[in-house]
Amino acid sequence: MTEKQSTPPELKNASLFREKAYIAGRWIGADGGESLEVHNPATGELIGRVPNMGEAEAMRAIEAAESAQVDWCARTGKERAAVLRRFADLMMSNQDDLAKLMTIEQGKPLTESRGEISYAASFIEWFGEEAKRAYGDVIPAHQRDSRILVLKQAIGVAVAITPWNFPAAMITRKLGPALAAGCAMVARPSDATPFSALALAVLAEEAGVPEGVFSVITGKSRPIGKAFTDSPIVRKLSFTGSTEVGAQLMSQSAGTLKKLSLELGGNAPFLVFDDADVDAAVEGAIASKYRNAGQTCVCTNRFYVQAGIHDEFAEKLAAAAAGLKLGNGLDEGVKIGPLISPSAVDKVERHIADCLDRGARLLLGGKRGEGTFFPPTVLTGVAADALPMREETFGPVAPLVKFETEDEGLRLANDTEFGLASYFYSRDVSRVWRVSEGLESGMVGINTGLISTELAPFGGVKSSGLGREGSKYGIDEYMELKYLCMAGI
Numbered sequence: 001m002t003e004k005q006s007t008p009p010e011l012k013n014a015s016l017f018r019e020k021a022y023i024a025g026r027w028i029g030a031d032g033g034e035s036l037e038v039h040n041p042a043t044g045e046l047i048g049r050v051p052n053m054g055e056a057e058a059m060r061a062i063e064a065a066e067s068a069q070v071d072w073c074a075r076t077g078k079e080r081a082a083v084l085r086r087f088a089d090l091m092m093s094n095q096d097d098l099a100k101l102m103t104i105e106q107g108k109p110l111t112e113s114r115g116e117i118s119y120a121a122s123f124i125e126w127f128g129e130e131a132k133r134a135y136g137d138v139i140p141a142h143q144r145d146s147r148i149l150v151l152k153q154a155i156g157v158a159v160a161i162t163p164w165n166f167p168a169a170m171i172t173r174k175l176g177p178a179l180a181a182g183c184a185m186v187a188r189p190s191d192a193t194p195f196s197a198l199a200l201a202v203l204a205e206e207a208g209v210p211e212g213v214f215s216v217i218t219g220k221s222r223p224i225g226k227a228f229t230d231s232p233i234v235r236k237l238s239f240t241g242s243t244e245v246g247a248q249l250m251s252q253s254a255g256t257l258k259k260l261s262l263e264l265g266g267n268a269p270f271l272v273f274d275d276a277d278v279d280a281a282v283e284g285a286i287a288s289k290y291r292n293a294g295q296t297c298v299c300t301n302r303f304y305v306q307a308g309i310h311d312e313f314a315e316k317l318a319a320a321a322a323g324l325k326l327g328n329g330l331d332e333g334v335k336i337g338p339l340i341s342p343s344a345v346d347k348v349e350r351h352i353a354d355c356l357d358r359g360a361r362l363l364l365g366g367k368r369g370e371g372t373f374f375p376p377t378v379l380t381g382v383a384a385d386a387l388p389m390r391e392e393t394f395g396p397v398a399p400l401v402k403f404e405t406e407d408e409g410l411r412l413a414n415d416t417e418f419g420l421a422s423y424f425y426s427r428d429v430s431r432v433w434r435v436s437e438g439l440e441s442g443m444v445g446i447n448t449g450l451i452s453t454e455l456a457p458f459g460g461v462k463s464s465g466l467g468r469e470g471s472k473y474g475i476d477e478y479m480e481l482k483y484l485c486m487a488g489i
């Protein structure tokens, strides 16, 4: 049977497109020669293939990481920082190609892909600087002849498993602190979007990240994940993805007591109070709801709008959403690209149908487009227990529920197992404090729909995960504290 013809992306820097995995400093195929196809979600075209690796290749990458990490960790923070600086600079000088590659494999509009490359590079830059500031402590001793010190030391070999929705940033949000701390990392990107990760490996290699310190393995998730969780060499596992898989990996890691970072599912509420600036709230809602076609973990999943301004907000939100152009992310002016897969479209349709079956009214959209395209959708009169109120929709659907009192709004917002991001609009300073403190989430956007930055601790509570990424807290996820008690002085 003749092999299906692929359509590789046309890049200025052609070396960024790799159809090999990067293991211990070498670009290689799978031991068995098998490969996985990667398709463009906007067109269905075959972009290319990546090796379908398994446990054996994963173990070789882990063993190479163990060897390479010794010297990498022995370098000074300043030496590691210099490499990370070059890495971040190379990402930005290749931003156009990296963004085009991302849009082709993930579907998001080119402007969003460019934004993600900047965001991804910012983690490499930020943690390069943090490498020089991984301070320990000197603690006043408990005895006259003793001295107490606390060292921060690299935890060792780390592994990362990342999702398809942010193919670059979800890797560098882990890789940055890991390299800065002196760890080595083996990353396994989603098999839907491996090319962005492999392009990062090209630039890491060029920046001077030593062989074996960073590997990117491609292939089926379960066997590689099993190698990651079973190996005692792996001391740190960082996962970004669904709560279901995160819990499974947590269970698989118990046997070797790994340190875990779990960035999991969300179901963000967006509250608009009567005292809000409604136009600002609509602007924030558009940003928070429709970014990446609603396929981000911090996208608003459910809207709660106080009765006094409900109708004005609903009408203005539908009008603004109607102006978002749907299409191929490479095309000028496109704001909503395709969903990642047909199953993603099916889930969006299930959520809309459940809302309508329970009496909701459709203000905008609601019907799938060609392929995996789905238009921006707005519903009102949604039942408080409809599917989008309980499950992550991961699509461009805005369900609105009306509420009367602040207490009712807060209760509805917190009525979920998740706790990643929340948003609310109010100009009453006392209410801002009450609601900020009352919301059960790791992150709160106040009069804004966009909260993500490398400077702040990103992460959730309840079923949305463990640990934080970014900020001064992010490097501690890849370090261990060692207490020294020096006596006889």
Ligand SMILES: NC(=O)c1ccc[n+]([C@@H]2O[C@H](COP(=O)([O-])OP(=O)(O)OC[C@H]3O[C@@H](n4cnc5c(N)ncnc54)[C@H](O)[C@@H]3O)[C@@H](O)[C@H]2O)c1
Pocket (backbone or CB within 6 Å): 161, 162, 163, 164, 165, 166, 170, 188, 189, 190, 191, 221, 222, 224, 225, 226, 240, 241, 242, 243, 245, 246, 248, 262, 263, 264, 265, 266, 296, 297, 298, 392, 420, 464, 465
């Ligand atoms: N909290 C965050 O920072 C954050 C960021 C992005 C995405 N997410 C969440 O990720 C989900 C969407 O991404 P997704 O569909 O890729 O999630 P997913 O959990 O299906 O997959 C995530 C990654 O894990 C791999 N995987 C799946 N099953 C596995 C297994 N048994 N063993 C090892 N690896 C396995 C996948 O191939 C993928 O690479 C959403 O729930 C979203 O909220 C969270």
Ligand SMILES: O=C[C@H](O)CS(=O)(=O)O
Pocket (backbone or CB within 6 Å): 165, 166, 169, 295, 296, 297, 298, 452
């Ligand atoms: O989807 C998950 C990402 O963390 C979203 S963000 O780019 O960090 O806001």
